[in-house]
Amino acid sequence: MKTSVTHWFKFASPQNFYHLAGKLWPWFAALATVLCAIGLWIGFFVAPVDAQQGQGYRIIFVHVPASQMSMFIYLVMAAWAGIGLAFNTRLSGMVASALAPTGALFAFLSLLTGALWGKPMWGAWWVWDARLTSTLILLFLYLGFMALHASIDDPRRADRASAVLALVGAVNVPIIYFSVKWWNTLHQGASVSLKGSSMASTMLTGMLVMVVAFWMYAIAIALFRVRNIILDRERHTEWVKHAVA
């Protein structure tokens, strides 16, 4: 037992993180479930109808969290990829790879729910507006990251190549975020800022609860997926054989 301690000196070892993630993900999944139930209840049964957008505004309870997560997951993914590039840590690339599919799904949901909102409100599923276009580029960046990673057989080289793509693409995230300020876009500006909110308080509460629920979901699913990636990449090690036996 004492000799095995030496394998644990690095907190960032995939073996250590595999077990840590296994302990953590059920808690995040449980929080996501509870918060989602509360958020949907507030969103559908407590929050009042919107004066301008009628009941159609309720799409924001899924659109805003999905959009925020699609941007934030990208930054987290790029940060992990950058750490892997700088310090050559194996786990970093695995975490970045675990985040990409979830980020891509949120970017897709952001675009889809946006289109379902845009059709009745603007009269168009899609416009080449700065915010919509930059979000579409975000989806392509996620897909490009995953495709590039999958196209290189050696996982460590794949990590490095896709890390460069992730870091370069990170410039797109502030463009999305500030697009409604920098350009005269059709997409409305932020309803919530540090100065306050232009929404009814129950609407805001419901939206924030849903944002936190999506956070918890993203963390839970990324932890689960990173365990898959660790198992796959470390399958020839002794500890994996012991872990699955």
Add this chain to the structure above:
Amino acid sequence: MQWHSWAEFWAMGGYGFYVWGSFGVTALVIVAEIWQVRAQRRALLRNLLNETNSQDDIHSSPSS
């Protein structure tokens, strides 16, 4: 409570298709993602067990 009847709730003031479309596809995507990572884990564990078992067979097989 914002609604007088279930019919009113499902109609969403005429935005039913858009609202339920948004929430429905989101729910589907999340369920599909959960299913995918679980299936991936099951497949990985199956392969890993097969690999270790087949290696054990080689080691334990009588050489005579």
